[in-house]
Amino acid sequence: MRDDIQIGIIGGGAMAEALTAGMVHAGTLPPSQISVSEHKAMRCDELMHRYGVHAQVGAESFLPRISVLILAVKPAAAAAAMRETAPLLKKGALILSIVAGLTIAEIEAAYPQHPVIRAMPNTPLAVGAGMSAYARGMYADTAYSSTAEMVLGSAGRTIEVHESDLDAVTGLSGSGPAYAFLILEALVEGGVAAGLKRETASVLAAQTLLGAAQMALTSKQSPADLRAAVTSPAGTTAAGLRVMEHAGVRSALIEAVLAGAERSRELGRG
Structure with missing residues (x-):
């Protein structure tokens, strides 16, 4: 179990819950090191009671201290989420995006100088049988890919691919x-x-x-x-x-x- 990593998740939908469940059930991180921002207060209460993580409407309170930001919003909400979170992140925080169709270039433009990893996991993460493919951006070295593999692989398998492969990954293992x-x-x-x-x-x-x-x-x-x-x-x-x-x-x-x-x-x- 790692005690040096704080995870922040933007979005509380099915995939965000699958990732949360995977990390908590596998014992990768204690629930106290996972924070979720979701716009529905009732959903926040569900996630807190189900997994023991921090969950709230708005991310301002936890963004400055997290080391990994997971973008798990719908594609239409991605631009606003990136715009609102970027100014509050500490230097060197890893951006791990699971937003379908959102490119590494777009993410790196929103988070200058931050390491970026774009991933496509699937919902069986919630039962320890997930499959996640990921691609690294220009600032994401092997240390950051190891962090991503720890998060994504806590409840399943991981594989590194070229970003150009991720659309096919989405059609195959994502769907x-x-x-x-x-x-x-x-x-x-x-x-x-x-x-x-x-x-x-x-x-x-x-x-x-x-x-x-x-x-x-x-x-x-x-x-x-x-x-x-x-x-x-x-x-x-x-x-x-x-x-x-x-x-x-x-x-x-x-x-x-x-x-x-x-x-x-x-x-x-x-």
Whole structure:
């Protein structure tokens, strides 16, 4: 546990909560070292009671003492948030942005001389299974990337990429949990249609997706090889896969990732 880092989070939405939950549950930082600024007082109360962190309307009181500022606002609110927070930050404070489409150049222009890291995490951070990709700005050396990895990796995996990759990351791992939930929902409905109780189908489907993902992460085989290993000739899996291919499931998922990436680019263009 680090006692030399104070975190300030601007925004109290789902992703800000996922980051907060990840750090608190993993024991990366004590709740007393995390401050959240959110414009809804009721939401502040929720975050304080749920995680024990400081949460308030307005950030003026904690900005001068924090060492890491996490921007977790909606893209439309980013410009105002940067304008209001920049004058109060101490020298050398790291800016860690998870705002979709907000470029490193734009952030560095708003926070001159500050180290900047732009990241795209996803909501499974809240349960210790997040995926975060990040890119560094010109003033962010390896010490700052280590800090970012500590924050983002407290409840999941991290990977450093080029900033030009982040739109694709957004379409894949940023939006990917929603795609997985849709698949999970459909598998559950299929189980129910086949005669299972909903509770039973839900556990079977969720654990199956979890297990498949764990195999993909730990195996040296490709997803295609793993799929082939499960598929016996003329068996039940082959029958199911034939239906999925006929319905265009594979191409639909590819197009979903591409659409998410393109939307991220549109947000970046303003």
